[in-house]
Every structure is written in structure tokens, then in C-alpha cells.
Amino acid sequence: MADAPLRDPNPEPGGAHADPALRPEIARARTIARLPLNAIRAFTAAARLGGMAAAAGELGLTPGAVSQQVKTLEDRLGLKLFEREARGVRLTAVGADLADAAHQALDGMAHAYERALARTAPGILTVGVAPSFASLWLAPRIGGFLKAQPDLAVRLDSQRHHVDLARGEADIALRWGRGDWRGLVVLPLGPEPLTPVAAPALAAALRTRTDFAPACLLDQVRLHFAELDDWGCWFRAAGVAMPEVIAAGPGGPVFSESTAVIEAAEAGQGIAIGRPSLTADAIAAGRLVQLFPDIRADDGWGYYLVATEVGLRRPAVAAFRDWLMAEIAKMPR
Known part of the structure; x- marks a missing residue:
């Protein structure tokens, strides 16, 4: 009598001895385990926003990092997902198909995650x-x-x-x-709206000047927020010629936090450009005074x-x- 074939005591999941009905599920599980999720997120964002730079802003990455993630995905697939053009990128046919499916999947996962988080x-x-x-x-x-x-x-x-x-x-x-x-x-x-504010004593001293007008602030200590040209925006709205503003230079310290700008103004250290949400309480309490309340600027x-x-x-x-x-x-x- 012929010997019976030997059976693998530890068959590989999804191998020849797996239940045929389970083989597609096991194959799909293997594919999921190999998915480069970071690369898919980067690709989906670039496809949705129309470019690497916009995707980088949303994901908190550099454009170069997003491009590398997309290239990794293309290399894994052996397919081009974007056509690189002079003005940006354009999805290929397979890229558009993958982007649509990936967006739906990630959106569904995000919603499920948020629902779970709300219950926990x-x-x-x-x-x-x-x-x-x-x-x-x-x-x-x-x-x-x-x-x-x-x-x-x-x-x-x-x-x-x-x-x-x-x-x-x-x-x-x-x-x-x-x-x-x-x-x-x-x-x-x-x-x-932007408007200059100062401590009451400094505001009172300024208002005694015979030349009290927006241009008189050019020779004062001006407090600056590093990220925005709020003074330049206000001077333009006030009709002060920009050559005069540029010639005057910064005219005061530059702060990386707008909270520090307001606190310095309250302490009488100079004049700040205020916004209602950051100065309303100080103005109501008498710690700050608007110098030219009728001249306001909008920087968007x-x-x-x-x-x-x-x-x-x-x-x-x-x-x-x-x-x-x-x-x-x-x-x-």
C-alpha cells in the first residue's frame, strides 16, 4: 500500500490546505497588511488638493516629503499615479481610480474613529x-x-x-x-479690524501733540508681531505714504507671540496694533486706549x-x- 502524503503540521495560512472559501479573505488580509498607509494618505491629499504643496500644508509635511511618499506608492505599484506637468500634477486614469477609492476608505475610517472617540x-x-x-x-x-x-x-x-x-x-x-x-x-x-492701541498715559501724551495724526506714530516705539505686517497694513489704510513707513524702519521690538505684544503695550512699552478679540477686555478695563478708533484696516x-x-x-x-x-x-x- 502506498504511503499517505505527509501533511504540514503548521500549514501557512492561505496555503494549499486552507479552506478554499477562506482563501480570498486571507489574500485580502495579506494585502491590507502590506498597505503603505502613510503613502496613501499623502497621495490622497495631493489628489484632492491638486498638488504636493497644498497636501504638505494639510499634512504638516514638506512638499518634498509628500512627493517622496507618492513616489514610494508609485514604485510599489509599478504605475504612474500622476503626470508631472509644468503647472503642477494631473492624475492618470489609474491614479484617479485609486484616489477615489482611497478617499472614500479614509473618510469612512475617520468618521468611525470619531464616533468611537465620542463614546469613549x-x-x-x-x-x-x-x-x-x-x-x-x-x-x-x-x-x-x-x-x-x-x-x-x-x-x-x-x-x-x-x-x-x-x-x-x-x-x-x-x-x-x-x-x-x-x-x-x-x-x-x-x-x-486693526487699530493702534496704547496704555492710557502714553495715549494721553500723544494726544497733546499738535501734529497728532497717524503719521506721528512713525517716530514712536511700535510693537510688532513677527508673523504679519500689521503696522504696514494699518498705515496704508490711514493714508500714510509707504516710503515714510519704510524709512522709519521697525521702530521697536518684534515679538513671536501676539500675547507679548499686547502685554508690552499695557505696560507702556510702546504702541501696538490691536484686534478686538485680543484687546477688547483691556480696553474695557481701561488698560489700553484706541488711538485712532475710526481708522481701521483689514488684513484678511x-x-x-x-x-x-x-x-x-x-x-x-x-x-x-x-x-x-x-x-x-x-x-x-
Whole structure:
């Protein structure tokens, strides 16, 4: 009698001895295990936003890093996903097909993650907030929200970089920028006109000058926020010739945080360009005075409430949004 064939005591999953009905599932599981998820995220963002630079801004990477991730994916597939052109990139046919499927998959995963996160910590609300807004506007008012929501704990995450709402780093965010964040619900917190402010004693001294006019600020100590040309914007709105502004130079210290600019102005160290959200309380308390309240400039920057659509369905997030917008409506502009 012929010997029976030997059986592998530890057959490889999905091998010849696997249940034929399970072989497609096992093959799919192997494919999933090999998916380069970071590269797929980079590719999907580049496809959705129309370029590597825009995707880099959304993902917090450099354009070169996004390009490398996309190349890694193309090398793994042995296919071109983008056609490189002089003005940017264009999806190939296979790239468009993969981008559509990947976007749907990642979007579904993000929504499921947010729903799970909402169930795991229903009593904690994490708010990502720009540091200056946190210090000068939100901190003095957050007690009112907690009083209205006594069963809710609030964590304020005040960092300069934007928290990733899709990844669940925060439930809702208060961001500084121009409001151009795709894929999110973005609500402006009102206009932020620029106007010079100073401590009362300095303002009173300036107003005694016979030449008290916008141009007289050129020979004063001006406090600057490093990231924006807020003084240049205001001088243009005031009709002061830019050659005069340029010739005057910075005329004072430059700060990396706008909170420090306002604090220096309150201490009488110079004149600052103020925005309502950062100076309203100091003006109301008499710590700062507007020098030319009728001359205001708009540089297009401001604060925004930002959330995902799924996140806003959470009662705690919706309650914070409603409270915040009601408080914002009370502010003098």
C-alpha cells in the first residue's frame, strides 16, 4: 500500500490546505497588511488638493516629503499615479481610480474613529486653541461655559500648530488664519479690524501733540508681531505714504507671540496694533486706549471655529459652539 502524503503540521495560512472559501479573505488580509498607509494618505491629499504643496500644508509635511511618499506608492505599484506637468500634477486614469477609492476608505475610517472617540470619553471636551486667543479671550470666559455644562470637563490644548481634528487630537478648534481649511466646518468669529492701541498715559501724551495724526506714530516705539505686517497694513489704510513707513524702519521690538505684544503695550512699552478679540477686555478695563478708533484696516486674518461634521453632532461640541458664538456676539467691534 502506498504511503499517505505527509501533511504540514503548521500549514501557512492561505496555503494549499486552507479552506478554499477562506482563501480570498486571507489574500485580502495579506494585502491590507502590506498597505503603505502613510503613502496613501499623502497621495490622497495631493489628489484632492491638486498638488504636493497644498497636501504638505494639510499634512504638516514638506512638499518634498509628500512627493517622496507618492513616489514610494508609485514604485510599489509599478504605475504612474500622476503626470508631472509644468503647472503642477494631473492624475492618470489609474491614479484617479485609486484616489477615489482611497478617499472614500479614509473618510469612512475617520468618521468611525470619531464616533468611537465620542463614546469613549463623553465627559471630556478637548479644544485646540491658538495661544493668544486662549490667554486673552477664552481663559477669562471659559468659566461661563463650565457653569452651564457642570458635567463636562474641558481641556484646552493651546499650541501654535493646528491640531488634527480628523485624527481625534481635539474635538473642536479655534484657529488663527484665513479660514481656508478644506474638509472641515469653518465658522468665522467675526471681523478683526486693526487699530493702534496704547496704555492710557502714553495715549494721553500723544494726544497733546499738535501734529497728532497717524503719521506721528512713525517716530514712536511700535510693537510688532513677527508673523504679519500689521503696522504696514494699518498705515496704508490711514493714508500714510509707504516710503515714510519704510524709512522709519521697525521702530521697536518684534515679538513671536501676539500675547507679548499686547502685554508690552499695557505696560507702556510702546504702541501696538490691536484686534478686538485680543484687546477688547483691556480696553474695557481701561488698560489700553484706541488711538485712532475710526481708522481701521483689514488684513484678511482672523479667528475661526473649526470642527468636523461628525464632531459637531456630539452634544458637547455643539454646546461649546453655541456658547462660543453667543459670547462672540457680545463683543464690541
